[in-house]
Amino acid sequence: xxxxxxxxxxxxxxxxxxxxxxxxxxxxxxxxxxxxxxxxxxxxxxxxxxxxxxxxxxxxxxxxxxxxxxxx
Amino acid sequence: xxxxxxxxxxxxxxxxxxxxxxxxxxxxxxxxxxxxxxxxxxxxxxxxxxxxxxxxxxxxxxxxxxxxxxxxxxxxxxxxxxxxxxxxxxxxxxxxxxxxxxxxxxxxxxxxxxxxxxxxxxxxxxxxxxxxxxxxxxxxxxxxxxxxxxxxxxxxxxxxxxxxxxxxxxxxxxxxxxxxxxxxxxxxxxxxxxxxxxxxxxxxxxxxxxxxxxxxxxxxxxxxxxxxxxxxxxxxxxxxxxxxxxxxxxxxxxxxxxxxxxxxxxxxxxxxxxxxxxxxxxxxxxxxxxxxxxxxxxxxxxxxxxxxxxxxxxxxxxxxxxxxxxxxx
Amino acid sequence: xxxxxxxxxxxxxxxxxxxxxxxxxxxxxxxxxxxxxxxxxxxxxxxxxxxxxxxxxxxxxxxxxxxxxxxxxxxxxxxxxxxxxxxxxxxxxxxxxxxxxxxxxxxxxxxxxxxxxxxxxxxxxxxxxxxxxxxxxxxxxxxxxxxxxxxxxxxxxxxxxxxxxxxxxxxxxxxxxxxxxxxxxxxxxxxxxxxxxxxxxxxxxxxxxxxxxxxxxxxxxxxxxxxxxxxxxxxxxxxxxxxxxxxxxxxxxxxxxxxxxxxxxxxxxxxxxxxxxxxxxxxxxxxxxxxxxxxxxxxxxxxxxxxxxxxxxxxxxxxxxxxxxxxxxxxxxxxxxxxxxxxxxxxxxxxxxxxxxxxxxxxxxxxxxxxxxxxxxxxxxxxxxxxxxxxxxxxxxxxxxxxxxxxxxxxxxxxxxxxxxxxxxxxxxxxxxxxxxxxxxxxxxxxxxxxxxxxxxxxxxxxxxxxxxxxxxxxxxxxxxxx
Numbered sequence: 056x057x058x059x060x061x062x063x064x065x066x067x068x069x070x071x072x073x074x075x076x077x078x079x080x081x082x083x084x085x086x087x088x089x090x091x092x093x094x095x096x097x098x099x100x101x102x103x104x105x106x107x108x109x110x111x112x113x114x115x116x117x118x119x120x121x122x123x124x125x126x127x
Numbered sequence: 128x129x130x131x132x133x134x135x136x137x138x139x140x141x142x143x144x145x146x147x148x149x150x151x152x153x154x155x156x157x158x159x160x161x162x163x164x165x166x167x168x169x170x171x172x173x174x175x176x177x178x179x180x181x182x183x184x185x186x187x188x189x190x191x192x193x194x195x196x197x198x199x200x201x202x203x204x205x206x207x208x209x210x211x212x213x214x215x216x217x218x219x220x221x222x223x224x225x226x227x228x229x230x231x232x233x234x235x236x237x238x239x240x241x242x243x244x245x246x247x248x249x250x251x252x253x254x255x256x257x258x259x260x261x262x263x264x265x266x267x268x269x270x271x272x273x274x275x276x277x278x279x280x281x282x283x284x285x286x287x288x289x290x291x292x293x294x295x296x297x298x299x300x301x302x303x304x305x306x307x308x309x310x311x312x313x314x315x316x317x318x319x320x321x322x323x324x325x326x327x328x329x330x331x332x333x334x335x336x337x338x339x340x341x342x343x344x345x346x347x348x349x350x351x352x353x354x355x356x357x358x359x360x361x362x363x364x365x366x367x368x369x370x371x372x373x374x375x376x377x378x379x380x381x382x383x384x385x386x387x388x389x390x391x392x393x394x395x396x397x398x399x400x401x402x403x404x405x406x407x408x409x410x411x412x413x414x415x416x417x418x419x420x421x422x423x424x425x426x427x428x429x430x431x432x433x434x435x436x437x438x439x440x441x442x443x444x445x446x447x448x449x450x451x452x453x454x455x456x
Numbered sequence: 457x458x459x460x461x462x463x464x465x466x467x468x469x470x471x472x473x474x475x476x477x478x479x480x481x482x483x484x485x486x487x488x489x490x491x492x493x494x495x496x497x498x499x500x501x502x503x504x505x506x507x508x509x510x511x512x513x514x515x516x517x518x519x520x521x522x523x524x525x526x527x528x529x530x531x532x533x534x535x536x537x538x539x540x541x542x543x544x545x546x547x548x549x550x551x552x553x554x555x556x557x558x559x560x561x562x563x564x565x566x567x568x569x570x571x572x573x574x575x576x577x578x579x580x581x582x583x584x585x586x587x588x589x590x591x592x593x594x595x596x597x598x599x600x601x602x603x604x605x606x607x608x609x610x611x612x613x614x615x616x617x618x619x620x621x622x623x624x625x626x627x628x629x630x631x632x633x634x635x636x637x638x639x640x641x642x643x644x645x646x647x648x649x650x651x652x653x654x655x656x657x658x659x660x661x662x663x664x665x666x667x668x669x670x671x672x673x674x675x676x677x678x679x680x681x682x683x684x685x686x687x688x689x690x691x692x693x694x695x696x697x698x699x700x701x702x703x704x705x706x707x708x709x710x711x712x713x714x715x716x717x718x719x720x721x722x723x724x725x726x727x728x729x730x731x732x733x734x735x736x737x738x739x740x741x742x743x744x745x746x747x748x749x750x751x752x753x754x755x756x757x758x759x760x761x762x763x764x765x766x767x768x769x770x771x772x773x774x775x776x777x778x779x780x781x782x783x784x785x786x787x788x789x790x791x792x793x794x795x796x797x798x799x800x801x802x803x804x805x806x807x808x809x810x811x812x813x814x815x816x817x818x819x820x821x822x823x824x825x826x827x828x829x830x831x832x833x834x835x836x837x838x839x840x841x842x843x844x845x846x847x848x849x850x851x852x853x854x855x856x857x858x859x860x861x862x863x864x865x866x867x868x869x870x871x872x873x874x875x876x877x878x879x880x881x882x883x884x885x886x887x888x889x890x891x892x893x894x895x896x897x898x899x900x901x902x903x904x905x906x907x908x909x910x911x912x913x914x915x916x917x918x919x920x921x922x923x924x925x926x927x928x929x930x931x932x933x934x935x936x937x938x939x
Binding site: 131134135138139141142143145146149150151153154155156157158159160179181182183184185186187188190192194195196197198201205206207208210211212213214215216217218219220221222223224225226248252254255256257258259260261262353356357 | 509510511513514517518519522523524525527528586587588589590591592593617620621628633636637640641644645648653654655656657658659660661662663664666667668670674706710711714715717718720721722723724725726727730733796800801802804805870871873874875876877880881887
């Protein structure tokens with residue numbers, strides 16, 4: 056039972072730290088854009104070929120150009 | 128999320144904190160667990176045997192921890208923290224393809240049995256699927272001075288020559304025989320858990336003691352056979368014939384097939400060592416069962432032995448066992 | 457349209473990648489995969505022999521072939537030889553490509569490969585000579601060998617982090633979170649496992665519980681998930697269903713997984729609070745497991761009828777299902793009432809094969825079939841992949857079902873307090889079925905080796921590009937959107 060006397064304060068501290076980190080992340084726009092990174096694996100040429108796009112046509116389809124990012 | 132440091136550094140830092148709290152911290156504390164009463168460090172030979180045990184992976188099929196749940200009772204009392212003070216590296220194990228060995232030094236105290244079993248497990252346990260450890264033995268024409276040949280039963284023995292244990296085998300057996308639980312008064316089911324477990328109901332345990340308490344004992348052949356198989360057949364074999372030269376037969380045994388049960392009951396209760404039976408002197412040790420089995424259980428075993436393999440002698444009652452027990456050694 | 461990697465590399469995007477970089481990346485991926493294939497064949501041949509020994513214990517019982525020495529060779533070489541190398545090789549490819557850059561250092565990757573192999577070879581020899589540190593699952597190697605493995609991890613972490621630092625986009629794709637963090641966590645695990653100061657008696661038991669589960673769940677799981685997040689969208693030619701769900705699974709996995717190791721020592725003399733914590737977090741693990749699995753399955757939606765047309769996807773699909781089922785089973789096994797029956801029985805061996813084989817090995821194979829052809833420009837044969845897939849799937853199913861039923865029988869035998877030997881006798885048919893499953897699994901690995909040969913040095917096979925036509929299944933999604 057003595058373990059609880061240590062564990063409860065530690066847990067509380069950790070929970071406060073976790074909430075603090077979460078708010079930091081939100082306030083620093085870490086969750087602003089969760090759509091752009093999704094397409095990173097599909098930017099390679101082999102996917103564009105399958106989609107019937109030419110190599111130079113990087114704006115076709117739903118593929119967003121690799122330089123597209125939104126600064127906070 | 129974008130900054131590399133936030134993702135990788137954060138993930139690493141959080142992990143380190145958790146590991147310190149859940150693993151390293153408790154481990155520092157637990158490493159200081161004091162030894163339980165009478166728990167001794169291993170001797171040099173036993174420690175050497177422990178390395179043979181680990182090196183040959185015995186721990187992958189044999190655990191060395193008894194849990195505080197009914198099914199583990201056959202292996203001894205629940206393991207206590209103080210049991211492991213001198214156990215580094217720990218050999219608690221994770222699989223029980225073979226039986227737990229926590230208390231094997233008490234339940235199979237005969238080095239002869241251990242040697243035969245290592246040389247060929249099927250010589251003493253026909254159904255065993257343990258590999259043989261013949262590479263821990265030498266076969267020589269004649270035992271050199273100071274060495275004792277292992278009395279391997281003829282059908283399992285090499286065609287010619289005798290079997291001598293190597294130093295490794297001796298160390299391993301010394302280690303196995305050192306595995307003895309020390310008694311902790313009052314420490315039994317849930318003892319180590321402050322009573323916090325909801326122990327599963329134990330279906331068979333009360334059944335065995337209830338009739339005994341009422342004094343209405345009646346011999347149960349099925350139960351006698353099961354108890355015999357669990358406790359006696361490793362040495363005396365299910366055929367009751369024992370292993371020639373190693374473990375005496377019960378079939379036609381003068382103490383068993385005798386209408387006076389005193390010696391028979393006394394031997395089961397208190398064990399035996401260095402006795403001569405039927406003109407053969409046996410060096411193996413028989414463990415005492417007084418501490419592990421109730422009077423009713425012993426009566427069942429004794430009666431099973433007295434009415435099997437052609438033996439026909441008078442059955443005993445719980446009262447007979449209690450009387451011999453009362454007289455002490 | 458036949459497209460080879462050579463065609464593609466010329467058009468490769470990103471400012472910092474040349475044809476030569478692509479070629480070097482392909483050779484690293486190939487070398488790791490070939491090495492992993494060797495260890496797969498070796499470790500599972502040993503595993504098959506071990507399965508056989510349950511029925512014929514006197515078969516090859518000589519000193520260097522005895523069960524207890526081969527058993528840790530099987531597990532350690534599967535872990536540190538096969539799975540680690542296969543996952544790291546694919547992870548290098550994923551890290552470089554998803555960051556739109558080249559690998560930071562080809563040389564470091566080669567050094568890492570040699571160190572991983574050196575550790576596995578030295579470990580195998582040490583275990584066979586009887587130098588086993590103490591039958592502690594997955595850390596049986598003498599400590600100097602585990603330090604070599606640790607060095608391999610450090611080299612790998614350095615290389616991966618430096619590669620991600622070179623990325624062409626600002627965002628770090630989720631795969632890299634899992635891969636890099638997985639390597640960093642494993643450095644911690646390996647270090648904690650080696651240091652001796654807190655590992656005496658029961659203290660070492662606490663570390664064993666931590667180590668044996670974290671070595672699985674903070675090494676193989678994050679690496680395999682990292683490959684999922686890249687290979688599944690790649691093959692489907694469709695982005696992951698929800699990036700946010702992936703982020704959630706990442707952080708919850710980190711917070712919950714490290715705390716559950718103690719569930720290997722329920723009912724042991726370890727402190728009661730440590731055991732209860734492990735059970736609580738075993739349940740909490742359902743959050744990342746179900747979030748992750750749902751994410752992968754939703755990414756595959758609309759393509760189910762077509763998944764057999766693409767064997768890479770089929771492997772990844774089985775891996776996702778086994779991740780879901782195996783991890784959920786792990787949660788269930790952690791409950792005290794069920795653990796009282798299943799712990800110490802063969803049920804746990806079934807569980808470890810469902811997860812390490814059904815999940816991790818299938819994930820590694822899926823990633824190799826999905827990505828290695830893109831790297832080398834050579835596809836395997838359809839028949840070869842079909843043989844591998846079906847033999848492995850049927851084999852592991854037989855294996856897991858047999859040991860799950862057998863383990864339950866074994867556990868119930870103990871509960872009913874029949875003589876112990878009865879539980880050994882009752883297991884006999886299940887051990888036999890385990891051997892049957894094992895034979896099929898081993899044969900499938902020969903097919904895998906053949907496929908690896910065709911994807912690298914040999915003549916390419918007839919399989920189509922691993923990347924599926926994006927129009928397949930599109931109508932299903934559009935229907936969902938309209939509804």
